[in-house]
Amino acid sequence: xxxxxxxxxxxxxxxxxxxxxxxxxxxxxxxxxxxxxxxxxxxxxxxxxxxxxxxxxxxxxxxxxxxxxxxxxxxxxxxxxxxxxxxxxxxxxxxxxxxxxxxxxxxxxxxxxxxxxxxxxxxxxxxxxxxxxxxxxxxxxxxxxxxxxxxxxxxxxxxxxxxxxxxxxxxxxxxxxxxxxxxxxxxxxxxxxxxxxxxxxxxxxxxxxxxxxxxxxxxxxxxxxxxxxxxxxxxxxxxxxxxxxxxxx
Amino acid sequence: xxxxxxxxxxxxxxxxxxxxxxxxxxxxxxxxxxxxxxxxxxxxxxxxxxxxxxxxxxxxxxxxxxxxxxxxxxxxxxxxxxxxxxxxxxxxxxxxxxxxxxxxxxxxxxxxxxxxxxxxxxxxxxxxxxxxxxxxxxxxxxxxxxxxxxxxxxxxxxxxxxxxxxxxxxxxxxxxxxxxxxxxxxxxxxxxxxxxxxxxxxxxxxxxxxxxxxxxxxxxxxxxxxxxxxxxxxxxxxxxxxxxxxxxxxxxxxxxxxxxxxxxxxxxxxxxxxxxxxxxxxxxxxxxxxxxxxxxxxxxxxxxxxxxxxxxxxxxxxxxxx
Numbered sequence: 001x002x003x004x005x006x007x008x009x010x011x012x013x014x015x016x017x018x019x020x021x022x023x024x025x026x027x028x029x030x031x032x033x034x035x036x037x038x039x040x041x042x043x044x045x046x047x048x049x050x051x052x053x054x055x056x057x058x059x060x061x062x063x064x065x066x067x068x069x070x071x072x073x074x075x076x077x078x079x080x081x082x083x084x085x086x087x088x089x090x091x092x093x094x095x096x097x098x099x100x101x102x103x104x105x106x107x108x109x110x111x112x113x114x115x116x117x118x119x120x121x122x123x124x125x126x127x128x129x130x131x132x133x134x135x136x137x138x139x140x141x142x143x144x145x146x147x148x149x150x151x152x153x154x155x156x157x158x159x160x161x162x163x164x165x166x167x168x169x170x171x172x173x174x175x176x177x178x179x180x181x182x183x184x185x186x187x188x189x190x191x192x193x194x195x196x197x198x199x200x201x202x203x204x205x206x207x208x209x210x211x212x213x214x215x216x217x218x219x220x221x222x223x224x225x226x227x228x229x230x231x232x233x234x235x236x237x238x239x240x241x242x243x244x245x246x247x248x249x
Numbered sequence: 250x251x252x253x254x255x256x257x258x259x260x261x262x263x264x265x266x267x268x269x270x271x272x273x274x275x276x277x278x279x280x281x282x283x284x285x286x287x288x289x290x291x292x293x294x295x296x297x298x299x300x301x302x303x304x305x306x307x308x309x310x311x312x313x314x315x316x317x318x319x320x321x322x323x324x325x326x327x328x329x330x331x332x333x334x335x336x337x338x339x340x341x342x343x344x345x346x347x348x349x350x351x352x353x354x355x356x357x358x359x360x361x362x363x364x365x366x367x368x369x370x371x372x373x374x375x376x377x378x379x380x381x382x383x384x385x386x387x388x389x390x391x392x393x394x395x396x397x398x399x400x401x402x403x404x405x406x407x408x409x410x411x412x413x414x415x416x417x418x419x420x421x422x423x424x425x426x427x428x429x430x431x432x433x434x435x436x437x438x439x440x441x442x443x444x445x446x447x448x449x450x451x452x453x454x455x456x457x458x459x460x461x462x463x464x465x466x467x468x469x470x471x472x473x474x475x476x477x478x479x480x481x482x483x484x485x486x487x488x489x490x491x492x493x494x495x496x497x498x499x500x501x502x503x504x505x506x507x508x509x510x511x512x513x514x515x516x517x518x519x520x521x522x523x524x525x526x527x528x529x530x531x532x533x534x535x536x537x538x539x540x541x542x543x544x545x546x547x548x549x550x551x552x553x554x555x556x557x558x559x560x561x562x563x564x565x566x567x568x569x570x571x
Contacts, residue, residue, distance in 0.1 A: 013500050013520050017387045026388070037501050092392075093362050094353070120500060122383050122390070125365045126353035133327070133357035138429035141350045144494075158495050159346040160265075160444045162435035164321065169429075178501060179494045210362040210395040214378065217389050222526060222545050227538065231552035232560035238532065239564045241548055246530040248450075248509045249568055 001053035001148075003046040004110045005080065006101055006127065007062040008036040008119040009071040017218065024213040035071050038116025040078075040183035041176035046114055047079045048181065049148055057081050059108060063090050063097055063206070069199060076194035077186030083199040093209020098130035100204050106135060112153070115175040117142040128175035138168035144179035252285045253278060254337040255307070256330065256355075258347050259290055260435075264298040266447065267343045269305040269409030274370060274402045275341045276306035276412050281372040284338060286414070287311055289421070291326050293319040303416015305409055310416050315423040320432040321347055327354050328426035334359050337397060339377055341370075344401035356399040363399045364392060366504075368406040385500035385523035404446065405506040405527075438495065443479035445498055450478035450509045453498055453525070454486060457514020457535060457554055461491035466558045467513060473565040481505065483515045499524035511561075514554050517542030534558065 011031045018027040035043075043060065050056045060075040062068045063086040072083040086104060090097050105113055113135075115128035132139030140146075144163075145156035154167045157177065186194070228234045228241065243249050255275040258265040268288070275286045288307040290296050293316055302310050313329045315322070330340065340355055342348035344366045356363035368389075369380040376393040379400060383390045394400070445451050452467045464480060471478040480496060487497040498505055500520035510528035514535060515521060522545055525531065533546035534554050543549045550557055 011384070013385070014518075015384075016519075017384050019388070026384070095356060095360070095362055098353075098357060120385060123366060123381070123385070124363075125349055126356065126363045129350065129353035130357035130363070133354045136429075139323075139354070140430055142346065156436075157346070158438075159435060160447055161438075163438055164346075164432060164435050166430055166432040168431060172429075178497070210398070211364075212376075212393040212395075214391040214393055216383070217391070219382070219386065219389050219526070222531075222547075225531070225533075225543065225546040225549060227543065227549045227551055229550060231550070232556040234550045234552070235557060235560040235564050238548055238550060238561070239568065242509070242530070242532070243568065246509075246547065248530050249565070 001050055001056035001112070002108070002110045003049055003056065003112045003114060004059045004061055004105055004108055005039065005042045005046045005075070005114045007039045007043070007060050007071060007075055008116070009033050009062065009064060009068045010036045010119055010121040013037065013120055019216055019218060024216050026216070033067065033071070035074050036116050036119045038118055038176060038178070041178065041180045042114035042116050043075050043078050043080060044181045044183040045146060045176055049112065059084060059110070061086065061101065061104065063088065063100055063204065065089055072199055073194050074186060076197045076199070077190040078184055079190060082197055085199060085201045086204045087201050088204040088206055091206035091209045092213050093207070093211040094124045094126045095130055096207040096209040098127050098134060100206055101127065102131045102134040104202065105131065111170045112148070113173045115173070117175040117177045128173055132173035135173070138172040139174070140166050140168065140172070141175040142177040143174050144177045146174055146180060252287055252337050253339050253341060254287050254289055254330070254333070255341040256289045256326070256351065258343065258345065259292050259296045262292065262294060262296050264290070264296060265345070267345065267404050268298070268302065270404065270407045271341055271343045271402055272302065272306040273407045273410040276410060278339070278370055278372060278377070285309070289313065289330070291315070291318045291329060293317070299418065300416070304413045306412040306414055307416045308414045310418050311421045312418065313421045313423050317428055320434060322428060322432065323351055323354050323430055324428050325423060325426050326351060327358050328424050329421065330355050331358050332424045333421055334397065339397060340399045342399065342401050344403045348401050352399045352401040359397060359399070361397045361399055362394050363401070364394055365401045366403045367400050368403050370400055370402065385520065386504060386526060387523055439493060445479055445481040445496060445505050446503050448477060448479035449507055450474050450511070451481045451498070451505055451507045452478055452511045452513065453481035453483065453515060454513050455483035455515030456485045458486065464492055466555070470511070470558055470562045470565065473562045473569060475569050483518070483521050512542050512546065513558060515542055516540045517545065
């Protein structure tokens with residue numbers, strides 16, 4: 001089974017956000033970058049699917065500037081077989097990035113293409129489904145369960161009030177949610193092996209698209225709250241505030 | 250500017266919550282440009298509640314009926330929207346689990362841009378200007394969208410407006426399509442409860458609970474609210490397996506905006522705060538008076554949650570009984 005995973009490099013989730021001098025992006029000084037947490041579920045799923053099939057290849061693909069190669073090496077260290085770096089600055093328009101990815105993925109002829117359900121920087125939440133639509137492939141998003149057998153996949157994903165079940169033929173695109181699996185950490189052996197695995201660089205140029213970022217700003221801080229009191233004795237006072245002041249009861 | 254298409258969700262013949270909100274967002278934008286709002290409902294049979302959509306701001310209600318629409322059918326909805334898209338300036342969906350699945354498919358099919366989790370949308374000249382949270386709500390991005398954008402409006406961002414329009418019913422043809430993804434149904438979750446994104450009151454627990462079984466205390470408090478509350482959790486306890494991941498609030502979980510959020514034994518890591526900071530009222534109960542959760546909480550009680558929560562449960566039950 002041949003599986004591709006599309007990977008993003010994002011600021012660590014503990015990053016304190018500081019707006020950059022350009023007013024449209026964050027100040028990256030001192031920021032630690034990591035593989036997008038949801039993409040780790042996709043990487044783990046790819047390795048597991050190949051292992052279950054008994055043969056095949058796993059490929060990790062990332063669009064971005066050169067720093068993304070470090071993230072690709074992390075994926076290789078987890079156990080992905082080879083990496084492709086689509087070298088270029090991503091567009092602010094997710095559709096342009098999806099077009100680039102779809103064009104390159106088409107040449108790989110994979111049985112499955114996996115994404116994280118979202119990237120924790122821009123929260124675009126669109127690339128996987130767009131790539132599927134552009135490639136004319138079935139797509140299940142935000143899957144927390146993915147089973148493959150006999151050229152078909154069955155999936156589950158959480159929806160409001162339930163778990164939606166679906167099925168499709170392969171090849172197909174899946175975006176992965178928390179709960180799908182427990183991503184492995186790169187082993188020391190994996191890290192050493194990753195240095196020798198192929199990482200191909202393909203220069204690309206994303207279109208400017210139909211999106212212009214006007215500004216990036218910090219949200220308004222919540223007004224400082226107050227400590228109502230200590231222990232169970234404070235409950236009546238709290239209830240009074242919730243009833244007459246906040247009016248939420 | 251011609252018209253805005255608002256795609257409404259139905260499940261089992263009933264409109265999903267949030268239709269009026271989405272129409273309010275579309276209505277406000279349409280009124281800026283003298284445009285109309287069409288609501289599109291895709292179903293497999295009669296859908297109840299369509300007669301109220303005019304009062305919620307829809308000039309027309311377009312009904313697309315197809316046997317495959319018994320369950321959510323993204324390929325069929327995309328084909329239906331594509332067949333009528335030339336009439337529209339923008340496509341609006343609610344940023345629910347279904348809307349988030351649908352929006353990028355529609356956008357890619359139309360060659361359009363897609364903006365997810367939009368909390369505000371206005372006309373800005375020939376563009377649509379949207380505001381959307383990024384970095385899990387720790388920053389707000391303002392973006393101008395050209396073309397025929399697909400805008401997924403975050404639930405809770407708009408209040409329904411009384412802007413009575415005709416709401417004239419019309420039927421649209423579902424073109425032939427290939428059902429590439431076959432949704433077979435929705436099963437009940439392991440634990441039947443309101444989703445944290447839909448409940449009016451969320452009672453969340455963290456490591457301070459000490460043990461998985463102590464979530465029962467929070468279940469009791471939620472129950473005292475009488476069907477409008479549900480139980481959420483911090484990442485730490487989800488990762489520890491105390492509660493299912495669907496309950497997780499925060500950066501790698503869900504973003505919630507309930508009327509009341511009660512954080513019990515949650516210290517308030519930045520990733521958790523990102524998921525609940527837009528709640529109307531936040532109450533924190535924690536043993537540590539220096540816990541960061543108290544910085545965002547409107548009201549805090551310092552002390553032993555095992556004493557405070559049962560007292561609060563009793564007090565809420567008493568209020569609700571009256």
